Structures are given as C-alpha cells and as structure tokens.
Amino acid sequence: MPERTQTNTDTPAERPLGDLGRRLATRRAQLGLTLPEAATRADMATSYLKHLEEHPGAAPGRGTLLHLADALETTVPELAGGAVDLPPGLEQAAGRPEFTKLSTDECRSLLGTHGVGRIAVSTGSGPVVVPVNYSVVDGAIVFRTAPGATPSLAVGHRVAFEVDRIDDAFSRGWSVLVQGRGRAVTDPDEARRLADSAHSRPWAGGERELWVRIDMQAVTGRRITV
Known part of the structure; x- marks a missing residue:
C-alpha cells in the first residue's frame, strides 16, 4: 500500500483541542502499534505521523483526522480532545455484545x-x-x-x-x-x-x-x- 503524505486536498479543520500528538501516541500505545504500523493503517507516511505526534502545533485537516481515527479505532472528537469533558459511554450499545x-x-x-x-x-x-x-x-x-x-x-x-x-x-x-x-x-x-x-x-x-x-x-x- 503506498504511503499517503499530507496534501492540500484535506478539508481544513479547526485547530485540535488539547495535545493531539499526545493523544495519538497514547492511543497507538493502547493498541500496541508501532509508529510504522499505525502509519500503514492510516495510509500515510511514517514521517508525517511522527511529525504529528511530536509537534503540538500540528493541525492536520479533517480528512487526515478521519484516517487516523479509523486506523486507531477511535473517533475524531476523542483524538482532538473534544470529548474530554464528556462522560464515557455516550455511544450506542453494540448489536451483539x-x-x-x-x-x-x-x-x-x-x-x-x-x-x-x-x-x-x-x-x-x-x-x-x-x-x-x-x-x-x-x-x-x-x-x-x-x-x-x-x-x-x-x-x-x-x-x-x-x-x-x-x-x-x-x-x-x-x-x-x-x-x-x-x-x-x-x-x-x-x-x-x-x-x-x-x-x-x-x-x-x-x-x-x-x-x-x-x-x-x-x-x-x-x-x-x-
């Protein structure tokens, strides 16, 4: 699968709330993924994911956030910090738990x-x-x-x-x-x-x-x- 680098085709997103890099690294660690493995899942260059994790000022577009959320089995609000003040369990129950x-x-x-x-x-x-x-x-x-x-x-x-x-x-x-x-x-x-x-x-x-x-x-x- 070719690596996906950051381009200008992403729809601009609002600046992520909180430390996006820390949230990315924490979620990746929770899943037991290495940096290259997570980047492959997100279809992006390992160097770009490393940049997002290490630079607090990084502000990727909405499309990139969607790729990352899917790769890390989470949601965009969770990655961006928008759910920090919300109690867990707001989503619907699974169909057959x-x-x-x-x-x-x-x-x-x-x-x-x-x-x-x-x-x-x-x-x-x-x-x-x-x-x-x-x-x-x-x-x-x-x-x-x-x-x-x-x-x-x-x-x-x-x-x-x-x-x-x-x-x-x-x-x-x-x-x-x-x-x-x-x-x-x-x-x-x-x-x-x-x-x-x-x-x-x-x-x-x-x-x-x-x-x-x-x-x-x-x-x-x-x-x-x-």
Whole structure:
C-alpha cells in the first residue's frame, strides 16, 4: 500500500483541542502499534505521523483526522480532545455484545502499574466515590493523599477500588473491582520506597504526604466485547 503524505486536498479543520500528538501516541500505545504500523493503517507516511505526534502545533485537516481515527479505532472528537469533558459511554450499545468474567491474573494485569482509579469510602454523610492517582507496588494498590482528605478515610476500613476502560467508538470495555482493607504507611523507609517505586503523582497537587496502601483481598473483573 503506498504511503499517503499530507496534501492540500484535506478539508481544513479547526485547530485540535488539547495535545493531539499526545493523544495519538497514547492511543497507538493502547493498541500496541508501532509508529510504522499505525502509519500503514492510516495510509500515510511514517514521517508525517511522527511529525504529528511530536509537534503540538500540528493541525492536520479533517480528512487526515478521519484516517487516523479509523486506523486507531477511535473517533475524531476523542483524538482532538473534544470529548474530554464528556462522560464515557455516550455511544450506542453494540448489536451483539459478549459479557465475560476476567480471571484474577487478567484483572491484575489490567490494573497495570499506575493510572487513575476510583475509591469508595464511607463518610459521616454516606458512601462517597472519588478518583485517585494510583500505582501497584508489591501487589497492593498505593496512592498518596492528604490527612483528612476523603481518600484518607480508607485507612482502617474495608474499601472498594475500581478501574475501567471504555472504548466508545466500538462500544466495548472492561472494569476491575478490588476489595481490601486500607492502612496508612507510617514506616518512613516504606514511605520512601513507595515514593521511589510509584509511577503516579497526585494530579491535584499540593501537600499530599500520606501514603495509603490497599492490600487486594478480592479481585474481580468483567469485559464487554463485540
């Protein structure tokens, strides 16, 4: 298949919202594609795709974005950042979805080493679910928070922790639920080790020096495919 280079035949598009290059590279990594493989799928030159990923100011035309969205199994709004403030799952359900349980090993693999998950804790006014930046260290969920903040209420209690991935373009995805008891990491050496090993820092910023560890007592997951 001949490589497709950028030409002036594309209909001009509005400047992409957000960092298009980062979104392209992230989606390509999620699919496990190399740069040449993704470029071949999109019928464009590898050098041009590399340019799009590495130059934040790149503004390809609508036609190019459509080729990229198709190649990366996503949508133009997702690539351009137009769906950043929209909740996942707005697309229609697939015609004949398949619903399967994930094994414990699959669940642990999907949890990965870091990301954003949601922790459910009990408060004086009832149960609350909040997002946290987490890592998996020594088989446990770990995250940093501030004393008195909602996530810190996990300390000393059995809690639920959930992560998921939804692919709106293809109406498929997965979710993993962890149940376990939270504890504060009070040993200075352990806290330093977590700081060195964890991949995610709290996006909220500020002083968040309390490390919380959730040992996985029960891990379950489900996947929806087409």
